[in-house]
Amino acid sequence: MTEIKRIVLVSGKRKCGKDFISEHLKRRLGDRCQIVRISEPIKSEWARKMQLDLAELLSDGPYKEKYRKDMIDWSDEVRKQDYGYFCKTAMEKAKSEIIIVSDVRRMNDVRYFRETYGDKVVCLRLTCPDPVRIQRGFVYTAGIDDIESECGLDNYNKWDLVLENNNALNFDHLIDIIIQTFAL
Numbered sequence: 001m002t003e004i005k006r007i008v009l010v011s012g013k014r015k016c017g018k019d020f021i022s023e024h025l026k027r028r029l030g031d032r033c034q035i036v037r038i039s040e041p042i043k044s045e046w047a048r049k050m051q052l053d054l055a056e057l058l059s060d061g062p063y064k065e066k067y068r069k070d071m072i073d074w075s076d077e078v079r080k081q082d083y084g085y086f087c088k089t090a091m092e093k094a095k096s097e098i099i100i101v102s103d104v105r106r107m108n109d110v111r112y113f114r115e116t117y118g119d120k121v122v123c124l125r126l127t128c129p130d131p132v133r134i135q136r137g138f139v140y141t142a143g144i145d146d147i148e149s150e151c152g153l154d155n156y157n158k159w160d161l162v163l164e165n166n167n168a169l170n171f172d173h174l175i176d177i178i179i180q181t182f183a184l
């Protein structure tokens with residue numbers, strides 16, 4: 001059983017590039033690194049419950065957006081009983097030295113990881129100018145962009161690293177900074 005040495009929590013607004021940066025970081029770090037998504041057990045349990053197509057739900061298409069709000073409401077109910085439930089379930093698949101959690105959205109997510117894994121946890125906040133997010137397909141949606149799952153960490157101020165992921169910047173350089181800062 002491989003011991004987890006580092007957990008990189010990745011946060012940022014929709015279309016700021018959480019998945020993109022996480023995938024490129026993983027590519028650079030290779031097999032000792034694994035991406036874990038808190039949304040994975042949320043989506044798989046929701047799909048099972050609602051008899052939806054999981055592959056469609058996991059993809060970036062219109063299906064995902066259509067069910068996004070209902071799924072968030074349901075997952076909030078589950079979290080009321082156990083705030084760390086989805087984090088804990090997602091981490092059952094963690095089998096590598098370095099874990100990137102690519103979709104950290106809530107204060108309670110950070111709390112769960114800090115309480116459970118202590119100093120192994122580092123927090124990365126990605127930012128991106130709105131016009132760039134819009135170019136990437138972001139459309140402001142009331143009921144999604146103004147609720148906790150999008151804004152829960154807007155005022156968090158204990159990031160270990162804040163990086164702007166603007167298309168104009170060379171993202172390889174961002175990956176270098178992440179690796180150096182977190183000694184990955």
Ligand SMILES: Nc1ncnc2c1ncn2[C@@H]1O[C@H](COP(=O)(O)OP(=O)(O)OP(=O)(O)O)[C@@H](O)[C@H]1O
Binds near residue numbers: 012013
């Ligand atoms: N530095 C970059 N250079 C070029 N394209 C980028 C960059 N960062 C992100 N993108 C592209 O922008 C789009 C949105 O990025 P991504 O899916 O990683 O965002 P996200 O923060 O995970 O979004 P969501 O919260 O909606 O899942 C993708 O098509 C991705 O390939």
